[in-house]
Amino acid sequence: MRLLHVVTLVSDDGAYGGPTSVATGQLEECAARGHEVTLLSLWRGRSPAPERVGSVPLRTRPARSLLPGRFTGLMHPLLVRDLWRAMGSADVVHIHAGRDLVSLAALAVAALRRKNFLAQTHGMVEPRRRAVVRLFDRLYVPLLRRARGCLVLTERERRAVAEVIGPDGPPLLKLPNGVRPERADGATSSRRAPEVLFLARLHPRKRPDAFVEMAALVHRKMPDARFSLYGADEGALPRVRHLIAAHGLQGVVTYGGALQHSDAVRAYARAAVYVLPSTDEPFGMTLIEAMSAGTPVLCTQSCGIAEELASRGAAVVTDGSPRAMADAVCDLLADEHKRAALVKAGHRAVEEVFSIHTVADRLEGIYRNTCSPNSSPIGSSISSSIT
Structure with missing residues (x-):
């Protein structure tokens, strides 16, 4: 399968934290299993963006602050064009979605492209009462509802996302983060x-x-x-x-x-x-x-x-x-x-x-269901298998 992941920011200081490392880890394991993978993101750093993060091919644009906020307002105008082109050849689009302009653009392009896509919210989508968030959600939430499934980390996150997107949202599927098991070299x-x-x-x-x-x-x-x-x-x-x-x-x-x-x-x-x-x-x-x-x-x-x-x-x-x-x-x-x-x-x-191996096993099952030409929205059979 051709897998495209979208994450808001890759940087030399790891500022965006978990979502970036999770996306990279998932793609590295999927690539090792023979899938064709790409990570699409903004880049911020003291040097030019690398061509790869680990073994994962990376496509980027320089991050620009178009709106206030640490990550919310980061964007580059040409990223929309990159998203459009990259999604055209992807079998599965996986958006690591927070409340920010990159996520909003990725969700919108996936919807316009009529692509089967997954959203993974990483604890970033919770009920908020501020007026600016409610205004943003008027655009963001309807797009998030069009995902084939929304991956959540814990039961607490499942409840939070359910409150945000309401009863008309996609299935909420529990998927933990994973790492590659390591053993310290003889350390005691x-x-x-x-x-x-x-x-x-x-x-x-x-x-x-x-x-x-x-x-x-x-x-x-x-x-x-x-x-x-x-x-x-x-x-x-x-x-x-x-x-x-x-x-x-x-x-x-x-x-x-x-x-x-x-x-x-x-x-x-x-x-x-x-x-x-x-x-x-x-x-x-x-x-x-x-x-x-x-x-x-x-x-x-x-x-x-x-x-x-x-x-x-x-x-x-x-x-x-x-x-x-x-x-x-x-x-x-x-x-x-x-x-x-x-x-x-x-x-x-x-x-x-x-383990990333266990997580990738589960993720591959979701991908197969998502990209099947005759698939319906991901249902309880997969949800129950990964909770």
């Missing part, structure tokens, strides 16, 4: 420095400030521990630096900027614990990446996959307060056997649920 917990890792956008919802507050508490009990933050700054870095100075943590807590994927994998692998303090995290892709790298993980109760991970013994789940996170981190750093048990359970969770 005894070799690891006592490093605690934060790797996410420095956005208030990700709560890097709570990570620093947690670090201050851990440092009092375990002064040898070190704490690293990585990720593109999205407004929270000044607060992070203020807290580091206020707690006297210079040299204890460091910020290393955004990382390329290969560098991020190495950061996961050398950390003793990975902490994601986010509230209302739709999924938690970095948790899966850290587990795949063989690192114990800690998240909050409001993370979309917290219940699944906790039931498997694959993560420590707290209420997200700095004190609770600090107590959990101290417990993990002091107990090598507990860390090893988390690593083992994390690998098992990745292999059984969050």
Whole structure:
């Protein structure tokens, strides 16, 4: 099959986060299975856009800010022409759709082209009451309803999308994100420095400030521990630096900027614990990446996959307060056997649920149903098979 994925932004700092890495991972696995794949996106970076992301062919236009908003208003006029041409030869169009101009354009072109397309919302489509969102949704929601299916990560996201698109929308199909299972090359917990890792956008919802507050508490009990933050700054870095100075943590807590994927994998692998303090995290892709790298993980109760991970013994789940996170981190750093048990359970969770191989199996089934010439809209048979 000829598969076209559309995502809003690819950048050298990974600013768009999960949707981009998920699209790339899905396409790499589909390409390995013999499908012809293309990723179409805007590009933002200090250098020209690459021709490929990993093994995935990439077609881009430079990102331009046409409207206010971090990603909402990004666009390039010629991207519409690119979408029209690329969709013409595609068997399946897969749109990683947020509330932004690129997603709106992709949905509109797919509808005008009368293409069978899927939408995947990545937790980005939730009920909103602001007037500007309601105005945008007058165009966006009718187009989203024309998808053959809408892929959602969790039951919570399914409810949110259902509220937005109403009863006339497409089937909502649960599909987790997936990573390629990895094994650290002979790494053992005894070799690891006592490093605690934060790797996410420095956005208030990700709560890097709570990570620093947690670090201050851990440092009092375990002064040898070190704490690293990585990720593109999205407004929270000044607060992070203020807290580091206020707690006297210079040299204890460091910020290393955004990382390329290969560098991020190495950061996961050398950390003793990975902490994601986010509230209302739709999924938690970095948790899966850290587990795949063989690192114990800690998240909050409001993370979309917290219940699944906790039931498997694959993560420590707290209420997200700095004190609770600090107590959990101290417990993990002091107990090598507990860390090893988390690593083992994390690998098992990745292999059984969050492996890209498992996700691609499910996705291929949806694609076959979608691109069949006589297919009707995706129904309950596929929905029930992947929930």
